[in-house]
Amino acid sequence: VYNATKFAVRALTEAMRIDLLGTGVRVTSIDPGMAETEFSSVRFKGDETRAKGVYAGMQPLSADDIAEAILWSLDRPAHVNVQEILLMPTDQASARDVFRK
Template identity: 55%
Template structure:
């Protein structure tokens, strides 16, 4: 493991992002924890002190992203590892009845947000000839399911962008990876169901989903490979899942 790296994690206030931040900190790295809800990062800072730099950041706002990342304190640069985690699913109806505002939220966060952050961090990595970008995708980027057309499209875009990014930096020494989780029990479903707890819990009933920490284990393992090794992409499911809609549920 390479101690003391600066790791930028977006969407670090909860779920996979929070778990990734904790995992990198446990390995001796320092974490720029970026999120819109920075008040939720207070305990992360309190627990880990100067190893955490909370950063208020809405990845959808290109000007805000640029201003925040170009004004990082000198001791928090350069960024060695970028984990593009910020993302969400919104809406669950068929595309002909969906709310277009939900489409915008997903496109702006899952696709444009990833591009906005990468555009600020990647040039420095290429110039230095070192660095690692790890994009968090989804198994939904590999297949489509009813009620998820736009979300699946945004995650398919992440996969295309990741592959193209890897080709664009070829020869620079920069590594580009992607992690595609299946069902992970976080606030993901709660957000998708607009805060309705009962249907959000029902998503995981009768099966054992992944935990955010399981995904973070994969992310840190990828980041800790030797510099000449690129783990290009990883698809990780709970044992009770074999695809979108392919879930083994046990009776209660």
């Protein structure tokens, strides 16, 4: 279900960008990599030791990092649309490739 919802969000974003073409409305997709949120706590049903283990040995993104990217995209001139931002911690190269110290 997780992957299907990610695909649905991408499809919706691309469709909105096409449907809103010419209106001046900008549509941006921001895809963060590993970010320290409550997601892992929920995933592991409140087991904080397991949740923190997800980020062990690496520095994940913070909510502030993602917010800064959002603000940056909004601060572009009106004629500029940032189509998408793929935001990763420097310790992460892909969904499965993470460097841990």
